[in-house]
Amino acid sequence: QSALTQPASVSGSPGQAITISCTGTRSDAESYKFVSWYQQHPGKAPKLMIYEATKRPSGVSNRFSASKSGNTASLTISGLQAEDEADYYCCSYTGYSSWVFGGGTKVTVL
Amino acid sequence: EVQLVESGGGLIQPGGSLRLSCAASGFTVGTNYMSWVRQAPGEGLEWVSLIYSDGTTYYADSVKGRFTISRDNSKNTLHLQMNSLRAADTAVYYCVRVTTWNGEFDYWGQGTLVTVSS
Numbered sequence: 001q002s003a004l005t006q007p008a009s010v011s012g013s014p015g016q017a018i019t020i021s022c023t024g025t026r027s028d029a030e031s032y033k034f035v036s037w038y039q040q041h042p043g044k045a046p047k048l049m050i051y052e053a054t055k056r057p058s059g060v061s062n063r064f065s066a067s068k069s070g071n072t073a074s075l076t077i078s079g080l081q082a083e084d085e086a087d088y089y090c091c092s093y094t095g096y097s098s099w100v101f102g103g104g105t106k107v108t109v110l
Numbered sequence: 111e112v113q114l115v116e117s118g119g120g121l122i123q124p125g126g127s128l129r130l131s132c133a134a135s136g137f138t139v140g141t142n143y144m145s146w147v148r149q150a151p152g153e154g155l156e157w158v159s160l161i162y163s164d165g166t167t168y169y170a171d172s173v174k175g176r177f178t179i180s181r182d183n184s185k186n187t188l189h190l191q192m193n194s195l196r197a198a199d200t201a202v203y204y205c206v207r208v209t210t211w212n213g214e215f216d217y218w219g220q221g222t223l224v225t226v227s228s
Contacts, residue, residue, distance in 0.1 A: 046215075
């Protein structure tokens, strides 16, 4: 079963762009076709930000974009704003009727 | 509007049992895929269990044999029966809708805290 590795923290100044990586242990790119990303503010429930690796749900700011290459998925936040300060989790369907989450990345707006 | 409201959390001694409920509105639980995801204090997210629209159920290895996911279609409610609870089960438990059989979690409840401690 794949494990997903994220950096513990990423920071940036307002207006900058930051990228959060999510690296899996499986080598086949098809394994990460169903990667999703979630934003979680302190004390709140997670919110879906990206699905199927690159798609953005209706209502999510277009400052959030995502990509994947090989066994790594990435979330980019452009034009960083104070409200983007939160924890971000990647998640992948494992292929065995189960899901695995990354350890989470704390985004700090300097 | 889709809403998920969990209830049933609380303080329970190790070895005890607890039943969580999740009342859904805005969609039909019985025709959707539903999951429970938990988050230990200060920790990350962990997928716990899934029930498909056909009633098939799946569990994380950490809870297999102790937890049971079920639903009451007449009340549009999801449940999680938790037995033989351990300190490691202490977490906020979220009720979540899954978009497809291999998809993402699009709607989340506010969570209910389960604390396993003597």
